[in-house]
Amino acid sequence: MAGPRRLNEPRPVAVRAATDGTPRAVGPVAVEAVREEWLVEDRWWTPRPLRRHYFELALADGRALTVFRDAEAGHWFRQRA
């Protein structure tokens, strides 16, 4: 191990979203409910700003999952919030 590394890094995930941006399915599994959603904005003063739209989801298979959409890159990630 070269040195310390961060825990709980975001991992890419395939999310199908509605036109308003709300997740409808994560991979092949449908989203049962959006329990909570929130925005995180940070480092907006730097060349690499961070803008994330988090969703805490209940999936149709019973799992709870937190995903976010990176507003800068437009990609979806899952992460333990």
Added chain:
Amino acid sequence: MAAALEGIGAAVESERPGEIFFSVGGLRGLYGGDVAGVVAVAEGVVGAACTPVGEAPEGRRVPAPLGVAPTRTAARAAAERGLPPVTPARLAGFLGSLPTAVLLDRLGEPRRASEELVTALGRLGIDTLGALRGLSLDQVADRFGARGLAALRIARGEEEPLRPRVPREDLIEEIELPEGIAGSRLDRALELLVDQLLAAPARKGRTLLGVRLGARLCGGGSWSVDQGLGRPSAAPGVLRRLLVPRLEDLPGPAEALRLRVLAFGPPAADQLVMEVGGAEPRRRRLGAAVREVRAAQGPDALLRVLPVDAASRIPERRDLLTPFPEL
């Protein structure tokens, strides 16, 4: 002034402006064995603390009077009246003679409620703590509630023990940065600063519990972040591992970095002494186990989770995975 009293070993309670309380009990052994010796020393340091710069010593006075008594209320009243020490035997009589107005400063906020209590007592003809003491607990509780009961305890000489403040001690180290420094050079500057802080004589061999990393920014303004260490440590590696990632949060180029100790832990030597009995053999066994596992599974076999910014809104910034320390 509180710092001056702490300088003579007093554990000082300073919760309201204009008054300071400390127990003379523990100081008597240091200053002649009696209260008068402690008072003389305290008057000396208080007088010196109150002397304006440039004033001749013989011309100085003690604008902050001292009073000695078993409770805060009695001590303050004795100080204001310039009375000799109130002994425990005289406490009841002395308190009984005091007007109920002395309660105004002793019952806490809101002061208005205390004023209403004193006014209500006055309407009933209760103008002294002695008269208040004549009431029963039930009577006071029924008529005046919790604030009345607190007043009754004061009138009876039953006050809470002193709550001494923790003496503040500043240990700050700063390092000027060359213009345009960033990346690994900035990390290196922080490492030097950590070494500088740990080498400071004022640390007196103590471990650290928390530090504040700050920066003066080139464009003006400043930035700082507090970092707890999780457990007492004076190891440069621990501080570096925790602080270097925090540099990522710097909002702009810095012209100076500063490290301030927020809290000290026990001296490192004391920790070693404590380990000699039961903990040292355990530490040795644990160290051997760590080496054995690493020998078998590789250097990355044993890691630990290190909280670095538990309150961060960005989940991946909260914890670091670091090598389990060699023991």
